[in-house]
Amino acid sequence: MTAATTVHRPSGFRISKRVLPYLLSLPALLVCIGILIPFLTSVVYSFQRYRLSQPWARQFNWGDNYISFFTDPKFWNTLEVSLLYAGITVVLELLLGLGIAMLLQKRSTLNNFISIMLLMPLMTAPALAALMWKLMTNPGFGVLSYLASLIGLQDFRWASSPSTALLTVVLVDIWVYTPFIMILLLAGLRSLPTQPFEAAALDGVPRSFVFFRITLPMLTPYILTATLFRLLDSIQQFDIIYAMTQGGPGDTLTVFQVEAYLNFFQSTNVGRSAALMIILWAITYFLSNIFIKNWLRLRERARGQA
Amino acid sequence: MEHTSLLERILRGAALTLVVIFFMFPIAWIFMMSFQTNETILRIPPQLIFEPTLANYTALITGKLVTAAGTLDIAFMRNLWNSVFLSVTSVAVSLLLGVPAAYAFARHKFRGSEDIAFTLLSFRFAPALLVLLPLTLYFQKLGLANTYIGLIWVYQLICLPLILWIVRGYFEDIPADIEYAYRIGGHSWFATFRKIALPLAGPGIAAAGLLAFIFAWNNFVFALVLASADKQPVTVGALAFITSSGIQYGQISAAIVLSITPTLALALYAQRYLVEGLSLGAVKG
Numbered sequence: 001m002t003a004a005t006t007v008h009r010p011s012g013f014r015i016s017k018r019v020l021p022y023l024l025s026l027p028a029l030l031v032c033i034g035i036l037i038p039f040l041t042s043v044v045y046s047f048q049r050y051r052l053s054q055p056w057a058r059q060f061n062w063g064d065n066y067i068s069f070f071t072d073p074k075f076w077n078t079l080e081v082s083l084l085y086a087g088i089t090v091v092l093e094l095l096l097g098l099g100i101a102m103l104l105q106k107r108s109t110l111n112n113f114i115s116i117m118l119l120m121p122l123m124t125a126p127a128l129a130a131l132m133w134k135l136m137t138n139p140g141f142g143v144l145s146y147l148a149s150l151i152g153l154q155d156f157r158w159a160s161s162p163s164t165a166l167l168t169v170v171l172v173d174i175w176v177y178t179p180f181i182m183i184l185l186l187a188g189l190r191s192l193p194t195q196p197f198e199a200a201a202l203d204g205v206p207r208s209f210v211f212f213r214i215t216l217p218m219l220t221p222y223i224l225t226a227t228l229f230r231l232l233d234s235i236q237q238f239d240i241i242y243a244m245t246q247g248g249p250g251d252t253l254t255v256f257q258v259e260a261y262l263n264f265f266q267s268t269n270v271g272r273s274a275a276l277m278i279i280l281w282a283i284t285y286f287l288s289n290i291f292i293k294n295w296l297r298l299r300e301r302a303r304g305q306a
Numbered sequence: 307m308e309h310t311s312l313l314e315r316i317l318r319g320a321a322l323t324l325v326v327i328f329f330m331f332p333i334a335w336i337f338m339m340s341f342q343t344n345e346t347i348l349r350i351p352p353q354l355i356f357e358p359t360l361a362n363y364t365a366l367i368t369g370k371l372v373t374a375a376g377t378l379d380i381a382f383m384r385n386l387w388n389s390v391f392l393s394v395t396s397v398a399v400s401l402l403l404g405v406p407a408a409y410a411f412a413r414h415k416f417r418g419s420e421d422i423a424f425t426l427l428s429f430r431f432a433p434a435l436l437v438l439l440p441l442t443l444y445f446q447k448l449g450l451a452n453t454y455i456g457l458i459w460v461y462q463l464i465c466l467p468l469i470l471w472i473v474r475g476y477f478e479d480i481p482a483d484i485e486y487a488y489r490i491g492g493h494s495w496f497a498t499f500r501k502i503a504l505p506l507a508g509p510g511i512a513a514a515g516l517l518a519f520i521f522a523w524n525n526f527v528f529a530l531v532l533a534s535a536d537k538q539p540v541t542v543g544a545l546a547f548i549t550s551s552g553i554q555y556g557q558i559s560a561a562i563v564l565s566i567t568p569t570l571a572l573a574l575y576a577q578r579y580l581v582e583g584l585s586l587g588a589v590k591g
Binding site: 020021023024025029031034035037039041042100104114116117121122123124127129131133134135138140141143146175187232236243256261270273274277280284287288 | 318321322325326328329330332333335336339347348349350351352402403404406407409410411413414416419422424425426427428429431432433434435436437438439440441444459460462463466470495520523524525526527530531540541542544545548555558559562565566569570572573574577580581584
């Protein structure tokens with residue numbers, strides 16, 4: 001409008017083009033750098049002998065925390081339970097999620113309604129979901145305990161017995177997270193092109209063949225995304241297990257994050273707790289790198305098609 | 307595909323019925339329990355027919371639980387308020403910080419931008435306690451322990467990556483030519499951002515904001531580690547409530563119902579936004 005702005009704009013444009021992106025992302029970065037510092041502190045702690053109860057004895061012991069893991073049965077228990085939990089939940093949720101997605105594949109009012117209803121467990125806070133199931137499995141009045149007794153399982157103790165605790169928390173995990181996989185795969189199924197299926201139907205190809213040779217391969221990107229998302233979350237599970245059993249009974253369910261929490265707040269062993277978290281971080285970093293690479297490739301491909 | 311046999315239709319129907327029962331039953335059961343007195347809850351076998359009572363909810367809302375043994379104070383409404391306050395403020399702060407950053411990452415490929423974006427995304431996948439445990443010690447020194455500011459800051463860990471990545475995808479989908487055209491028309495950079503980019507990315511921002519809200523509301527571990535009773539949201543509060551008044555099952559159920567209703571309502575209201583956001587936009591298109 002005025003001469004001044006017209007004269008000003010070219011130079012202003014050039015400067016801003018270089019500085020502007022930094023300026024725009026700076027606040028977000030600053031907030032996150034504040035969080036990077038404790039991450040580095042964790043690394044330092046993990047190389048120290050550090051107990052909150054004995055602050056005077058705090059000193060670097062370098063790799064001792066890590067080396068002692070090799071001979072520590074509690075650590076191997078933690079690793080085993082974490083991998084077992086992640087493995088069982090992801091496999092079962094994947095199978096169930098795929099099955100449900102295929103049941104709901106056809107667009108109809110009823111199917112859409114059901115798929116929206118199934119969002120509800122996913123939107124329930126996992127910690128609260130664990131409490132709901134804790135009430136349902138209460139030996140005094142819990143409806144699941146009652147149903148178990150009806151089918152002859154007298155005194156089935158769900159999460160309070162070491163032999164069924166894992167089963168119980170896995171059940172809660174399945175209840176909360178199967179809808180996540182179901183929703184991603186349903187979106188995938190419904191976005192598949194119809195021609196291959198029509199052609200197969202015309203040729204009278206058996207349906208198992210269609211499923212394994214057409215549906216599954218075309219759905220792979222979605223299955224991959226869902227699996228890796230779930231795997232990363234599941235191996236870090238804390239909310240459900242802590243709210244349900246606090247890692248118990250005994251050390252049946254001391255997965256990585258629960259064990260680190262108990263180490264920090266109960267035995268105040270900061271060094272061991274930090275070392276545990278670094279190992280868990282290494283596992284998730286490895287997994288998420290695979291994931292992000294695949295995901296970017298898939299995204300590029302999707303963009304290329306569009 | 308259309309010529310499905312009767313047997314198959316019956317089997318599909320049965321399977322779907324089982325699925326619906328499995329996923330809906332816990333919510334329905336908790337909902338029913340919240341309208342029962344302890345006597346009807348403890349009756350065996352469980353009753354489907356009972357006289358509904360609002361006593362559990364009035365006890366929670368008034369904060370006074372009258373029992374035979376005396377009156378018990380319940381601070382649950384405080385937890386509910388904390389949840390609302392923490393989630394809303396965190397999402398607002400996240401949007402304020404994250405949307406401009408997402409725009410920068412989408413529009414300007416500056417040096418290191420991909421690395422920075424990846425680092426931010428990696429927070430989404432890092433174990434929470436890795437950062438939280440040292441943070442408790444720092445927060446005590448800084449005086450941020452058990453403050454809303456400290457909690458909101460830490461909540462950025464959940465909200466920011468989500469908003470950054472979803473919104474960035476939406477900004478990338480806006481053709482740059484539209485913005486150039488507007489700028490050539492003599493408008494400033496900021497006007498272009500406000501009048502063109504923001505409205506076009508609106509649905510993405512809404513989806514990201516909603517999802518961030520739900521994740522913040524459902525978070526458990528941050529407040530468990532960093533807050534004490536008066537600042538705790540419902541997720542932690544409900545757990546403490548169970549340990550403190552272990553036998554008031556009706557009130558516990560009512561507390562759980564009040565705690566999960568906001569996110570469930572949002573999910574039903576905005577379900578079409580959520581699918582994309584849940585996968586960080588990975589299934590878009």
